[in-house]
Amino acid sequence: MLQKYSFVRTQDVHKLQREISTFIHLIRHVKSTDVFDPDVYLNPDFATKVKRRHKGAPVKIFTLLNDFFNKYKALGVRKVKVFNAFVRMNDVQNLFDKRTVRITIDNIPPQIQKETLDLFYFLYENTLTDYNIHKHYEDFYTAQGNNWCPFCGMEKLLHFTHQKQDYDHLLPKSKYPFAAINMRNLAPMGHNCNSVYKKTKDLIWDDKKQIKAVNPYNKKINVKLDFTNTTLPKRGDDKGVWDIKFLPDCDEVKRWKFVYCISDRIVKDYLAGKASDYQSWLDLYLGFVQSRTDLKTLKQVRTSFIDFGSQFDNHRYRECNYLKADLFKWIGSNAPDIFIKSFMDTINNVKVKL
Numbered sequence: 001m002l003q004k005y006s007f008v009r010t011q012d013v014h015k016l017q018r019e020i021s022t023f024i025h026l027i028r029h030v031k032s033t034d035v036f037d038p039d040v041y042l043n044p045d046f047a048t049k050v051k052r053r054h055k056g057a058p059v060k061i062f063t064l065l066n067d068f069f070n071k072y073k074a075l076g077v078r079k080v081k082v083f084n085a086f087v088r089m090n091d092v093q094n095l096f097d098k099r100t101v102r103i104t105i106d107n108i109p110p111q112i113q114k115e116t117l118d119l120f121y122f123l124y125e126n127t128l129t130d131y132n133i134h135k136h137y138e139d140f141y142t143a144q145g146n147n148w149c150p151f152c153g154m155e156k157l158l159h160f161t162h163q164k165q166d167y168d169h170l171l172p173k174s175k176y177p178f179a180a181i182n183m184r185n186l187a188p189m190g191h192n193c194n195s196v197y198k199k200t201k202d203l204i205w206d207d208k209k210q211i212k213a214v215n216p217y218n219k220k221i222n223v224k225l226d227f228t229n230t231t232l233p234k235r236g237d238d239k240g241v242w243d244i245k246f247l248p249d250c251d252e253v254k255r256w257k258f259v260y261c262i263s264d265r266i267v268k269d270y271l272a273g274k275a276s277d278y279q280s281w282l283d284l285y286l287g288f289v290q291s292r293t294d295l296k297t298l299k300q301v302r303t304s305f306i307d308f309g310s311q312f313d314n315h316r317y318r319e320c321n322y323l324k325a326d327l328f329k330w331i332g333s334n335a336p337d338i339f340i341k342s343f344m345d346t347i348n349n350v351k352v353k354l
């Protein structure tokens, strides 16, 4: 992603994953005649929670673990497929790096798919809160360098005193349920990126093959925007054609751009239309050079556009500054002379018919 997240390690919220991992390991070789017993197959703390009764009946987590256990023990030699799927789905970083072969819910025996989804959806939706995920968000928020969504650089994460930000399953829980409560797979994400654009898209699968993708806890990508086939709209005019290439042209960048609809968001939210941000940035540029009396040649004006763009590199992944930086540097280097001249004339207050 555009910025790397600091991973917050020392929180209760990680404990639930460890509890479930212990359960999966302890039931690994159960026989078809074995019976689910929390005291045998769970850590003591977790067993106590699971053994509670509500109005005389077992709590739901007991029922879900019991159902999973019963389907699992009946799988015979295919038990190993479930165990391996648990291990592989939780090998999050190697999946992102394409060093582990992707495995999904479709690869485990059909008899246990429903019980798997029911159990892990419940753990995520109902149980993670008991492990203080709200405190986790407070610590997470405080540990980051800034509060901009690193998936787009266009929106902010919510302050923890207002609301816990949505946590996205980087690997969606519908396909990788065993990783549903693994905090290595859960990342706070801006609301738009999470709920409007990414939804359940799979970062490591492009509908045909497994691909490398960027995990924000481990890596960031340095993207550069190129506008070579763009026809720039003039100031106060929306006629133009925006064509943006994202470099480097690699799987990680392509997938990021697709999953978060980056190109379309940039054009529609910032560049297109008479009242676009792009138009306001052109006015900001004129403010930037207004006291300059030395912009008498196209080359000098071009350099001033590059200088204007370069200042946005200081905080490149806030406020969509990577777009502003690369666009104005590109304008300075590549915009047609007629475009540059119109600004030179405006700067020097010369009315010339173009």
Ligand SMILES: [Zn+2]
Pocket: 149, 150, 151, 152, 153, 154, 155, 189, 190, 191, 192, 193, 194
């Ligand atoms: Zn975002």
